[in-house]
């Protein structure tokens with residue numbers, strides 16, 4: 812019996828090992844770079860926190876290759892200068908990092924609300940690419956360098972303006 816369990820467990824491990832080996836290699840500290848998104852300012856442009864008619868409870872999420880980093884949220888403030896520093900490891904030699912940046916309104920009883928920070932219709936979050944070598948940010952109308960303040964705003968219901976910077980650690 813014990814042998815049977817052990818054998819199937821070993822089989823599972825070896826199958827899983829094949830599947831996740833590249834990810835594990837990429838996550839090793841020696842081979843990982845980091846993308847750093849720093850959220851400096853968020854300003855509600857309408858009533859973001861509609862159900863309770865209070866002020867927004869903003870937090871931010873940064874996702875790269877399926878890995879999401881969340882900030883803490885700041886209670887009841889329609890304008891914040893949080894200085895959230897969000898660090899996401901990325902695999903080296905993976906080409907440009909494709910980043911998704913979201914601002915949400917934290918709700919206690921219901922799912923958090925995605926706040927519109929993108930002026931494109933039916934698009935609420937921001938997608939951009941970071942060139943890890945040149946330290947440039949593309950995907951907007953203009954190309955930014957690391958450290959440049961990037962300001963964006965949505966124009967649909969529950970919208971905000973955000974100012975953030977991007978940096979790279981290699």
Ligand SMILES: [Ca+2]
Nearest residue numbers: 929930931934
């Ligand atoms: Ca939009």
